[in-house]
Amino acid sequence: MKNKSVSNPFIVSGFVSKKYFCDRETELDHLLDNVSNGRNVVLYSWRRMGKTSLIRCFFSQLERTNKAETLYIDLMPSRNMEEAIQAIARAIHNKYKRTTRGLSENLVRMLAQLGFSISFDPMSGYPKVEVGLNQLAPPEHSLQALGQFLAKRKKQVVIAIDEFQQITHYPDVSAEAVFRGWMQSFPQLRLIFSGSHRKMMQSMFSEQNRPFYKSTQLLDLKPIRSENYGRFIQKHFLANGMVIEKHHTKDIYLWSRGQTYTIQLVCNKLFGMRRDVTDTSLKQVYDEIIEQEKHVFFHYSKLLTNTQWAVLKAVAQSEPLTQPQSQEFISRYRLGAASTVATALKMLTDKELVVQEDDHYFVHDVLLARWLQKTG
Ligand SMILES: Nc1ncnc2c1ncn2[C@@H]1O[C@H](COP(=O)(O)OP(=O)(O)OP(=O)(O)O)[C@@H](O)[C@H]1O
Ligand SMILES: [Mg+2]
Incomplete structure (x- = not known):
């Protein structure tokens, strides 16, 4: 990923490299401070503010500086505990499958014991982790075995579980308690829980009668400061021989309500015009963006x-x-x-x-x- 050059510096999906990542210095320090001092973190914000990208950026720093091994798990597609465990097993397998001797034998044996089958995808040639014919071991047992594998690593392991609010929809009543138990069983693992449903994440970790009550540090990801975003935008336009005035960057920030994704999208489109930004081009981009989303909005109205x-x-x-x-x-x-x-x-x-x-x-x-x- 290092020094990867892109045709448009305003990335609209995922994390590419620090060069195209605006600010978040305080948050990155904060995450490092927590992880280095044995504290687990909950990261939440309004939608599309940059939680996943912040985790990606933080993880790339940890890996680059050899400070920790990182594991990113997305629970968005999971509908129950079994699928959550499958997602975790898959992430572990993807991360650790290759050792100097090829596939890690211990890992494969452990996954098989838990009820997973490892096969090779004939198309890609990569191994696949699926739930096998045998039933999966009970969730607590599987998590325990996966946790033990991670806890035995020589290096500190940092695990991010994204879209964690998903677990509140699982029919398995005790999902929260099971994860809380897992966290307690492995104090040597560092966990970052992140979620895009702000209210749900907040209540899961701050209501007295919930298993996760006061167990973690809460990090509410706020919008990037307007001045910092403005400077970032101007720098990238200027580096490519284009001008964008300060009042335009301010306008973009306000129109986007400081939401990272929308700012990136507006800037990406403006940059794509490959000319200095004017009131007219800015308005054109706003209109175009809204027009493109129209179908999604109609869909909302039907629901x-x-x-x-x-x-x-x-x-x-x-x-x-x-x-x-x-x-x-x-x-x-x-x-x-x-x-x-x-x-x-x-x-x-x-x-x-x-x-x-x-x-x-x-x-x-x-x-x-x-x-x-x-x-x-
Ligand atoms: N600091 C940043 N600098 C530049 N672009 C960013 C930054 N943070 C996020 N982005 C961009 O903003 C968009 C939204 O970011 P991301 O997906 O990380 O947000 P999120 O909070 O995880 O969203 P969701 O609520 O949908 O899970 C992405 O396209 C990403 O590339
Ligand atoms: Mg996200």
């Missing part, structure tokens, strides 16, 4: 009732909204009975379509908000 959709639209058009229960808000947008509005709003906030911060309500998806604002 919601008329009242929910009307409330969502009203929230977007009143951004930043402080009093969604007020008569003034309800009658301005003709939303009907206050109780119906309250029910709709509750559904929208539970699903994090609408979110609340510092007494302000807003439509979580920035682009959807911008589109709803435009639709009059």
Whole structure:
């Protein structure tokens, strides 16, 4: 990955290298401080703020400086404990399958004992880890064996479990307790739990009656500071012989509500025009982005009732909204009975379509908000 050159410095998917990664110095220090001092971390934020990329960046630093071995696990596709364990086993296998003598025998034996089958994909030639014909060992047992394997490594192992809120949807009632037990059994492993459902992550780790209560350090990933982002944007335009004025970078930041993904997307498109940025080109990019997402927005509208959709639209058009229960808000947008509005709003906030911060309500998806604002 080192010194990999790209045709557009504004990356819109994943982490490429530090060169194209804006800021996050404090957060990287913070993660290193926690990991070096035996503390586990929970990383959460609003959507698309950069959690996964921060983990990737942090892990690439740890690996490069030989400080630790890292393991990244994404639980997004998992629907139950068995699939979660499979994801962990697969990540371990991918990481450690190659030793100087080829496949690691101990690892293969251990996975087979747990009920996994290792086969070779005839297309790619790479080994595949699947649940075999035999039933998987009970979750606690499997996790214990996988944990022991990792704990025996000479180097410190740091494991990131992304989209961790997924476990709250598992039908296995004790998923939280099982993971908490796992964490406690292996104090030598460092864990970073990350999740894109902010509220769920917060409550899992800060409610008194939950297994993970006060067991980890919470890191709420905030937007990158506007000035830092502005400098990063200007630097990359300038390095390629193009000019973008400070007031334009500020405008992008505000329009994107500081959300990393949206800023990257706007800048990627502007950069793609290969000319100095003007008011007109900026507006053109905003319009183009919203236009491209239109189908996704229509899809949202089908999933919601008329009242929910009307409330969502009203929230977007009143951004930043402080009093969604007020008569003034309800009658301005003709939303009907206050109780119906309250029910709709509750559904929208539970699903994090609408979110609340510092007494302000807003439509979580920035682009959807911008589109709803435009639709009059
Ligand atoms: N510090 C950064 N500098 C530049 N680009 C970044 C940075 N952080 C994230 N990005 C870009 O922003 C986008 C969103 O980042 P990422 O997927 O890491 O966010 P996330 O918080 O994990 O999102 P989700 O809530 O969907 O899981 C990606 O396209 C990534 O390339
Ligand atoms: Mg992510």
